[in-house]
Amino acid sequence: MGSAVICKCTLPSFVGFQSTSRPLRKQIKLSSTRKDGGRASRVAPRAGLEIDWSDPDTLIGVAGGVLGLLVGIGAPLFYISRDEKDEQKLEELRELNRQTFKETGEYLTEEEIKAFRQPRWTDRREFQDDD
Numbered sequence: 001m002g003s004a005v006i007c008k009c010t011l012p013s014f015v016g017f018q019s020t021s022r023p024l025r026k027q028i029k030l031s032s033t034r035k036d037g038g039r040a041s042r043v044a045p046r047a048g049l050e051i052d053w054s055d056p057d058t059l060i061g062v063a064g065g066v067l068g069l070l071v072g073i074g075a076p077l078f079y080i081s082r083d084e085k086d087e088q089k090l091e092e093l094r095e096l097n098r099q100t101f102k103e104t105g106e107y108l109t110e111e112e113i114k115a116f117r118q119p120r121w122t123d124r125r126e127f128q129d130d131d
């Protein structure tokens with residue numbers, strides 16, 4: 001036969017809330033005997049988490065979590081790949097500019113550079129130390 005243990009816990013009162021802490025009661029049934037005939041354990045077995053997948057709030061919460069995880073990981077990876085690609089294009093442009101200078105004695109014009117690589121918003125920024 002199993003014995004019932006009553007766990008008395010209190011909910012914390014958070015700053016800004018006027019509610020008082022109230023007792024939370026939960027009954028946990030413990031097994032009094034083990035299959036191997038040994039002494040009974042006082043640790044309650046872990047119960048599985050029951051999720052109601054038909055609840056729209058649950059579905060929205062899970063979808064938001066998955067979407068947030070994908071965007072949170074995917075957006076930086078996308079920008080890193082774009083930066084690497086831009087760095088490759090920039091290096092090709094520099095090499096082309098060096099070759100043009102060797103052959104003609106003149107560097108590429110601004111129009112030729114813009115035709116090869118569109119300027120990025122970071123190209124127009126002035127980085128200043130305002131300390």
